[in-house]
Amino acid sequence: MRFITALAYAAAVLLAGIGAAGAQEKLLSERGDVAIEDESKVDFFRPERDSDPIPRNFQKQPPLIPHSVKGYNITQNFNKCMDCHSKERAEETGATLVAKSHYLDRDSNKLKNISPRRYFCMQCHVPQFDARPIVENTYKPATRRGE
Numbered sequence: 497m498r499f500i501t502a503l504a505y506a507a508a509v510l511l512a513g514i515g516a517a518g519a520q521e522k523l524l525s526e527r528g529d530v531a532i533e534d535e536s537k538v539d540f541f542r543p544e545r546d547s548d549p550i551p552r553n554f555q556k557q558p559p560l561i562p563h564s565v566k567g568y569n570i571t572q573n574f575n576k577c578m579d580c581h582s583k584e585r586a587e588e589t590g591a592t593l594v595a596k597s598h599y600l601d602r603d604s605n606k607l608k609n610i611s612p613r614r615y616f617c618m619q620c621h622v623p624q625f626d627a628r629p630i631v632e633n634t635y636k637p638a639t640r641r642g643e
């Protein structure tokens with residue numbers, strides 16, 4: 497009996513879900529209503545102006561990049577980001593020194609140079625553009641307990 501009730505409940509939830517999905521408006525990709533094989537005429541986004549550091553939304557969040565990254569290339573031999581953000585250069589350039597974690601290997605041994613695990617900065621840190629979100633976003637930053 498209890499099993500049947502659960503089943504009926506699951507079916508009701510499923511049906512309600514299908515109904516809600518059907519009522520949603522069609523999502524348009526950032527490329528506009530253009531087939532994958534066609535060329536989009538949409539103007540792509542412009543980087544936001546350089547700003548002060550952007551407040552973080554949760555602990556251990558990789559901070560967002562508050563400046564343009566145009567021409568800041570990372571190659572096998574040279575990491576343009578570290579040209580400003582390394583411990584040798586940070587004071588002179590005014591860039592935030594990369595976190596200590598960025599000089600540790602996976603066994604937490606200290607390294608002289610940036611860890612290979614952190615070499616490709618934009619794997620985790622992202623620059624900002626004037627893109628509009630495709631769907632409404634109701635995310636709120638995490639608060640500390642008690643706040």
Ligand code: HEC
Binds near residue numbers: 547558563579618
């Ligand atoms: C020409 C120097 C320069 C280069 C190159 C550079 N940055 Fe920066 N970066 C800065 C400065 C200066 C700040 C601090 C901005 C401020 O305080 O207003 C900053 C801030 C940041 C922050 C924010 C730190 C925080 O605590 O919020 C991140 C993340 C960052 N940069 C990542 C990068 C990445 C990734 C690259 C390479 C793609 C890069 N930067 C290249 C100078 C540079």
Ligand code: HEC
Binds near residue numbers: 615
């Ligand atoms: C694997 C993800 C990852 C990569 C790759 C990475 N970072 Fe980070 N970064 C983080 C996280 C997470 C934090 C914040 C937590 C911490 O301090 O470790 C951070 C913090 C920072 C900060 C702020 C330090 C502070 O004291 O507030 C800067 C600046 C920064 N990273 C720059 C860089 C640069 C430049 C590179 C490339 C050379 C890079 N990161 C690569 C994840 C990453």
